[in-house]
Amino acid sequence: MDDCIFCKIMKGEIPSYTIYEDDEVKVFLDINPSTNGDALLVPKKHIVTIDDLSSDALLHFFEVTLKVKKLMEVRLHIDGLTICQNNGHGQDVKHFHVHLTPRYVNDNLKHDFNKEILVDIAKVHEQLTK
Ligand code: 5GP
Ligand code: ZN
Numbered sequence: 001m002d003d004c005i006f007c008k009i010m011k012g013e014i015p016s017y018t019i020y021e022d023d024e025v026k027v028f029l030d031i032n033p034s035t036n037g038d039a040l041l042v043p044k045k046h047i048v049t050i051d052d053l054s055s056d057a058l059l060h061f062f063e064v065t066l067k068v069k070k071l072m073e074v075r076l077h078i079d080g081l082t083i084c085q086n087n088g089h090g091q092d093v094k095h096f097h098v099h100l101t102p103r104y105v106n107d108n109l110k111h112d113f114n115k116e117i118l119v120d121i122a123k124v125h126e127q128l129t130k
Helices: 005-011 055-076 120-128
Strands: 018-021 025-029 039-043 080-084 097-101
Touching: 005 025, 005 097, 018 055, 025 055, 039 055, 055 080, 055 097
Parallel strands: none
Antiparallel strands: 018 025, 025 039, 039 097, 080 097
């Protein structure tokens, strides 16, 4: 896609701090990190959401995630890793990507959300199962 920022990074038209690369994916540092080492795992092919992924690709992405996690453990001494992937609402860049966010005991990372729109979990369970 010509106007896709991640496609431009894949083609080298926009620079990135790449920490892992193979034939299928690139992993590079997020330009606006939540924690030190905050990274994005991005397929080279322009895919938009998880719906467009093959089972082989899903498996490969998790294998790469494990490699990067080990790298971060050795080099950055991370205390944990939060894996997050947005589809639809909440997805700013419409080229599939997985956030690999290192966690540190003092990072104070929190999700801010609107508790007022929450309904009883029993009702949600019914909606999902009945
Ligand atoms: P989303 O909200 O789509 O799940 O996340 C998009 C992420 O891409 C954001 O965390 C944002 O900081 C990152 N991002 C957007 N543009 C660029 C860029 O040009 N370079 C890099 N390295 N990260 C980017
Ligand atoms: Zn793209």
